[in-house]
Amino acid sequence: MKYIKNEVKIKELFNKIAINYDNNNNIISFGLHNFIKKNAIKRLKIRQNTLILDICTGTGDIINYILNNNQPRKVIGVDFSSEMLKLARKRFKNKKYVKFINSNANNLPFCNNTFDYITISFGFRNIKHKIKTLKEINRILKLNGKLMHLDFGKSNKFMNIIFEFIVNFILKIFYKKSSPYKYLLKSRKDFYSPDELIKLFKNKGFSLEKRVDYLFGIISLQIYKKSS
Numbered sequence: 001m002k003y004i005k006n007e008v009k010i011k012e013l014f015n016k017i018a019i020n021y022d023n024n025n026n027i028i029s030f031g032l033h034n035f036i037k038k039n040a041i042k043r044l045k046i047r048q049n050t051l052i053l054d055i056c057t058g059t060g061d062i063i064n065y066i067l068n069n070n071q072p073r074k075v076i077g078v079d080f081s082s083e084m085l086k087l088a089r090k091r092f093k094n095k096k097y098v099k100f101i102n103s104n105a106n107n108l109p110f111c112n113n114t115f116d117y118i119t120i121s122f123g124f125r126n127i128k129h130k131i132k133t134l135k136e137i138n139r140i141l142k143l144n145g146k147l148m149h150l151d152f153g154k155s156n157k158f159m160n161i162i163f164e165f166i167v168n169f170i171l172k173i174f175y176k177k178s179s180p181y182k183y184l185l186k187s188r189k190d191f192y193s194p195d196e197l198i199k200l201f202k203n204k205g206f207s208l209e210k211r212v213d214y215l216f217g218i219i220s221l222q223i224y225k226k227s228s
C-alpha cells in the first residue's frame with residue numbers, strides 16, 4: 001500500500017475535500033452510490049434497538065441510510081477528519097441518539113463486545129494501519145455481531161477503463177490541473193481485491209455471510225459475522 005505514506009496527509013486531504021465531498025460523490029457516480037449504499041444497508045437486516053458504529057463515517061452518509069428504515073438504540077460515527085465531522089454533526093443535529101467521535105479507526109475508544117453492527121464504507125482502503133483496525137473492530141463487535149464492508153472491488157479491464165475515463169473526465173472539468181481525487185484512482189488500484197479481503201477478514205475472526213458485486217464488480221459489498 002505505497003500510496004498511504006502519511007496519515008497526516010490523508011487527514012488533510014479529507015479535511016480539504018469535506019465541503020464538496022457529498023456533491024462530488026453524486027457527480028462521479030451519477031448518483032449511483034446512493035442506491036448502492038441504501039441497498040447495502042438493506043442487506044445488513046438491522047434489528048431494532050441495537051447499537052451501531054459507523055467507522056470512517058465522513059459526513060455520515062451511511063448513518064443516513066441506517067436511520068431511513070431502522071430504529072436503532074444508538075448510532076455512533078467515528079472519523080479523524082474534523083471537517084467531515086462538522087458536516088456530519090450538523091446533518092444529524094436533531095437526532096439525539098446519533099453521536100460523532102473524532103478518533104483514529106486503529107484505536108477506538110469503546111469497551112470490548114459493545115456493538116451489534118459495525119459498518120465501514122469507502123473507508124478501509126484509506127486506513128494506514130489496516131490490521132490494527134481489524135483487531136479493534138473484532139474487539140468492540142459482539143460475538144455474532146455483523147460487520148458491513150463496502151468499497152471498490154475489482155472489475156474487468158473494460159469496466160476499469162470506462163470507470164477511469166469517466167472519473168478523469170469529470171475531474172478535469174472540476175479541478176483542472178491538480179485534483180485531490182487523483183488519490184482515489186491510485187488508492188483504488190492498490191487496494192485488496194474482494195477475495196483477498198475475505199481471506200484477511202477471515203484471519204482476523206470474521207466469517208463471510210454475504211457478498212454482492214455492484215456495477216460489474218466496480219463496487220463490492222461484504223457482510224461478515226464475528227465468529228471468534
Ligand SMILES: C[S@@+](CC[C@H](N)C(=O)[O-])C[C@H]1O[C@@H](n2cnc3c(N)ncnc32)[C@H](O)[C@@H]1O
Nearest residue numbers: 014056057058079080081084104105121122126
Ligand atoms: C471516502 S470517505 C468515506 C465516507 C463515508 N463512509 C462514505 O461512504 O461516503 C473516507 C473517510 O475515512 C476517514 N479516515 C481515513 N482514515 C482514517 C482513520 N485511520 N481513522 C479514522 N478515519 C479515517 C476520512 O477522514 C474520510 O472521512
